[in-house]
Structures are given as structure tokens and as C-alpha cells.
Amino acid sequence: MDNNDLMVSVKNVSMEFNMSTEKVDSLKEYTMRLLKGQLFFESFWALKDISVDVHRGETLGIVGNNGSGKSTLLKIIAGVMKPTKGSSEIYGTLSPMIELGAGFDPDLTGRENIFLNGAILGHSKAFMDSVYDEIVDFAELRPFIDTPLKNYSSGMQARLAFATSTVVKPEILIVDEVLGVGDFHFQEKCEERIKELMEDNTTVIFVSHSIQQVQRICKRAIWINKGIMMMDGPVEEVCETYLREST
Amino acid sequence: MLRPYLETFHRYRYLLICLVDRDYKVKYRRSVFGILWSMLNPIMMMIILNAVFSRVFRADIENFPVYLLTGQLVFSFFNEATSSAIFSVVEASALIKKIYVPKYVFPLERVLFGFVNMIFSLVALVLLMIIQKVKVTAVTLLFPLPLIALFLFTCGWSFLISALCVYFRDLKHLYSVLMTAWMYITPIMYPIEYLSGSWVYKIVMLNPLTWYVQYFRQVVMYNTLPTLEMNLVCFGEAIVMMLIGLLSFRKLQDKFILHI
Numbered sequence: 001m002d003n004n005d006l007m008v009s010v011k012n013v014s015m016e017f018n019m020s021t022e023k024v025d026s027l028k029e030y031t032m033r034l035l036k037g038q039l040f041f042e043s044f045w046a047l048k049d050i051s052v053d054v055h056r057g058e059t060l061g062i063v064g065n066n067g068s069g070k071s072t073l074l075k076i077i078a079g080v081m082k083p084t085k086g087s088s089e090i091y092g093t094l095s096p097m098i099e100l101g102a103g104f105d106p107d108l109t110g111r112e113n114i115f116l117n118g119a120i121l122g123h124s125k126a127f128m129d130s131v132y133d134e135i136v137d138f139a140e141l142r143p144f145i146d147t148p149l150k151n152y153s154s155g156m157q158a159r160l161a162f163a164t165s166t167v168v169k170p171e172i173l174i175v176d177e178v179l180g181v182g183d184f185h186f187q188e189k190c191e192e193r194i195k196e197l198m199e200d201n202t203t204v205i206f207v208s209h210s211i212q213q214v215q216r217i218c219k220r221a222i223w224i225n226k227g228i229m230m231m232d233g234p235v236e237e238v239c240e241t242y243l244r245e246s247t
Numbered sequence: 248m249l250r251p252y253l254e255t256f257h258r259y260r261y262l263l264i265c266l267v268d269r270d271y272k273v274k275y276r277r278s279v280f281g282i283l284w285s286m287l288n289p290i291m292m293m294i295i296l297n298a299v300f301s302r303v304f305r306a307d308i309e310n311f312p313v314y315l316l317t318g319q320l321v322f323s324f325f326n327e328a329t330s331s332a333i334f335s336v337v338e339a340s341a342l343i344k345k346i347y348v349p350k351y352v353f354p355l356e357r358v359l360f361g362f363v364n365m366i367f368s369l370v371a372l373v374l375l376m377i378i379q380k381v382k383v384t385a386v387t388l389l390f391p392l393p394l395i396a397l398f399l400f401t402c403g404w405s406f407l408i409s410a411l412c413v414y415f416r417d418l419k420h421l422y423s424v425l426m427t428a429w430m431y432i433t434p435i436m437y438p439i440e441y442l443s444g445s446w447v448y449k450i451v452m453l454n455p456l457t458w459y460v461q462y463f464r465q466v467v468m469y470n471t472l473p474t475l476e477m478n479l480v481c482f483g484e485a486i487v488m489m490l491i492g493l494l495s496f497r498k499l500q501d502k503f504i505l506h507i
Contacts, residue, residue, distance in 0.1 A: 079347035102345040119262035
């Protein structure tokens with residue numbers, strides 16, 4: 001397999017947020033501010049001119065302090081946000097494990113939620129039919145599958161979410177913190193599943209506060225501090241520098 | 248140029264179906280009559296309005312119950328679909344913040360839901376037409392045309408208002424007032440000829456919904472072929488509204504995430 005395929009290309013991405021203390025979302029307030037000329041906010045750059053290319057089979061770790069812009073970068077790569085400047089492209093199927101169980105509806109049953117969640121992830125009905133049993137078995141929820149989700153415990157919900165989100169093997173996997181959910185036994189299953197997903201030249205982008213985890217999983221890392229790319233290189237070097245300089 | 252958009256739409260069409268399905272399940276869960284309400288509701292409204300207004304307009308409109316129900320079906324579809332679409336993007340904020348989904352799915356789904364509802368309500372109209380012995384001819388079969396044009400118009404309008412509502416939540420409150428006003432300038436329960444000559448008539452004729460109501464009635468009730476002008480106005484307005492809606496939605500959607 002060609003290891004030089006470009007999978008993710010982030011070019012000169014900057015992201016600006018408005019730092020208004022209160023949001024102007026009513027017409028009256030908007031007019032008042034417009035008249036007073038206070039409509040211009042302080043801007044805050046969460047990311048400044050970040051460029052990074054990820055090739056097929058690479059495992060990239062992102063390290064940085066809280067609020068340094070790691071999650072913003074992941075959301076931009078996943079297409080949840082559009083950058084203020086620059087561009088971000090992905091070439092291949094992407095599975096974002098940023099937040100699991102997005103769009104679960106408490107009034108629907110477990111079964112209905114599996115299909116709804118699959119649809120949100122962009123799968124077709126036929127595909128969901130074919131993986132339905134696998135999901136239920138993995139989540140170990142067959143006896144409760146026709147119970148409304150609001151009657152599930154939070155651990156059960158998390159299991160269902162994890163099982164639904166990881167049923168596809170994507171070309172690009174984005175993981176924000178390792179998602180250990182449920183009891184000890186299920187956590188082991190989760191890690192096993194994530195390892196499976198990472199095999200076979202999957203491109204992985206991984207964010208974690210645990211430096212050990214990043215070092216264990218990734219070969220390359222970038223360090224972001226206050227929205228600025230500080231370093232890009234082999235994981236050992238980057239992590240060492242990050243630990244030395246950020247304290 | 249349009250190809251990527253169509254591909255995305257194709258990919259997420261199952262999501263649309265799922266969301267409509269969910270709305271149905273949530274709406275009718277634990278109700279005895281379930282989907283029958285989509286038919287019972289307009290009939291009951293029609294009976295009430297008929298009882299109230301038939302004395303006023305009886306002499307002027309033949310077959311007043313059918314006149315009422317046709318107008319009401321068109322307007323209540325528009326009203327229900329857009330009133331629920333206006334908040335659709337804001338309500339989906341939890342989802343939009345977490346994962347990429349094409350955002351127009353949310354208003355579109357609400358309009359689809361309303362449209363499916365209206366199609367069920369048509370059963371009520373058919374029953375009423377049988378009871379009232381309305382003549383059915385080949386022209387009657389044209390009834391999907393005004394509904395399709397209305398559907399497009401409603402989609403366009405919903406895209407526009409749901410995008411604006413992200414920035415100005417006040418719209419939500421203003422909207423019910425706007426809808427009441429809009430109802431009165433739509434000839435649902437009065438004959439439009441009553442107004443001719445006055446300035447109100449001009450307003451009523453400028454109202455796009457008037458045209459859809461009239462078109463629908465013409466084919467369903469009066470069996471007259473719609474004129475070229477009527478077709479042009481109805482479909483023209485639908486296409487223009489759709490373009491305005493889509494373009495403004497596309498322009499505004501990238502910043503949604505910062506405001507919800």
C-alpha cells in the first residue's frame with residue numbers, strides 16, 4: 001500500500017471566536033448595540049495559522065494544555081466547524097469519536113436509536129440492518145433493546161453509543177481522549193475495539209491528556225500552545241519538549 | 248458544480264427518513280388514534296369554522312365546507328411546517344456541535360413531516376368531497392401540482408427563517424403573530440371577491456399562499472384548468488423562494504456553530 005497518500009490536509013487554518021461576554025441574540029439588544037456602536041467584539045484566535053498534513057497509516061498525536069485549541073482543531077478536521085481562514089480537507093471516510101451518542105433521543109427505544117445514530121453518521125438503512133446484530137451483541141443490551149433510552153442507565157447508554165460509533169472501520173479515525181466507558185470488563189472490550197480500528201494502515205488522529213497514552217499509540221505528534229503550532233515531529237521529541245517547557 | 252451537494256444529499260437521505268419517522272413516533276406515542284389525528288384534526292376544525300361562518304358566507308360560496316377545508320389544509324400545512332421549522336436548527340444544536348451533518352436536513356425534515364401529515368389529511372378531504380358530492384373529473388387529478396409548488400415554497404421559506412432564527416431568537420415569538428396576520432390575508436374562510444376594489448384585495452393578491460389556495464381549489468372544487476398565469480406565479484414564486492432560502496442558508500450556516 002502506498003504510504004504517501006495524503007489523508008488529511010490542514011492548510012493555514014485560523015479560527016476566530018467572538019469574545020463577547022453575553023451573546024447578542026435578541027433583536028432589541030442587537031438594535032441597541034448597533035445604535036451604540038458596540039457590535040464589534042473582542043476577537044479571540046483559538047488557532048493561528050496551523051498547517052499539518054497526515055498521510056495514510058500515520059498516527060498523529062496532538063498534545064497541549066487545556067484551552068490550547070486541540071479540540072477546536074479536531075472539530076475543524078471533522079467538519080463540524082469551518083475555519084475562519086485557511087482550509088481543511090479530508091480524503092477518505094472519517095469516523096469522529098469526539099462525542100459519542102450524538103443525537104440519541106431519550107423517547108425512542110434502543111433499537112430505534114441505533115438506526116437514528118447510524119443515519120446521523122451517514123450510513124444507509126441497508127448497512128444498518130446488516131450490522132444491527134453486531135452492535136447489540138457488542139453493547140450486550142439485547143434484553144433491553146426495545147426499552148426507551150430514558151430508562152437506560154448512563155453506562156448502558158454509553159455502551160450503546162460506543163458500539164454504534166465503532167461498527168465501521170474508517171480510513172481516518174479521530175479520537176478525543178480514550179473513551180473508556182462502562183465497567184472494567186467493558187472498558188477492556190473498548191480498548192480492544194479501538195486497537196482493531198487502528199490496525200491495517202488506518203490514519204489516526206489522537207488527542208489525550210495522558211502523555212503516556214500518546215507515546216504508546218502515536219509515532220508522530222504535534223504540540224499546540226495557545227493556538228500556535230509549537231512543534232511537529234517524532235512523538236518522543238515532541239512529548240519531551242512539551243513536558244519540559246510547559247511546566 | 249452541484250454534484251457534491253447532490254452526493255451529500257443522497258448520502259443523508261436515510262437520516263431525513265429516520266428523523267421524520269422519529270417525529271411520528273414521538274408525536275403519536277401512546278395516543279389511541281395515532282395517525283388518525285392527522286385526518287380528524289382538520290375535519291374537526293372544519294366543522295367548527297363551518298358552524299361559525301356558514302351563516303355569514305352561505306349564500307356566496309357553494310359547497311362551503313369543501314371551500315373551507317381546502318383552504319385550511321393548505322394554510323395549516325404551511326403554518327405547522329414553518330412554525331416547527333423555524334426553531335429546527337436551534338433545537339438541533341447538541342447535534343450540530345458534535346458531529347458533521349448537513350444542516351439543511353433539520354428544516355427540510357420538519358417540512359417533510361408536515362407534508363406527509365397533509366397527505367394523510369387529504370383523506371379527510373376526499374371523504375368530505377364524497378359526502379358533498381363534488382364532481383370529480385380528469386382536472387381533479389392535477390391536485391398534486393399546487394401541492395408540489397407549495398412544498399417548494401415552504402421549504403425555501405423554512406430555510407430562510409430557520410437560519411435567521413439562529414441569530415435572532417425573537418423571531419420565534421414574532422412568528423406566531425405573523426402567522427395569525429398571514430392567515431387573515433389568505434382567503435380560507437371568505438370569498439376573495441368580497442374584497443375586490445379595496446386596498447386589502449391588493450395585499451391578499453400579493454400573498455403567495457392565496458395563489459396556492461386558489462390553484463388547489465380550482466382543480467379540486469371547480470374542475471377548471473389553471474391558467475398559464477396561475478402556473479407561472481405559483482411555480483415562479485416557489486422557485487424564487489427556494490433560491491432565496493437555499494442561498495441565504497448556505498451563506499449563514501458556517502457561523503451557526505458560534506451562535507447555538
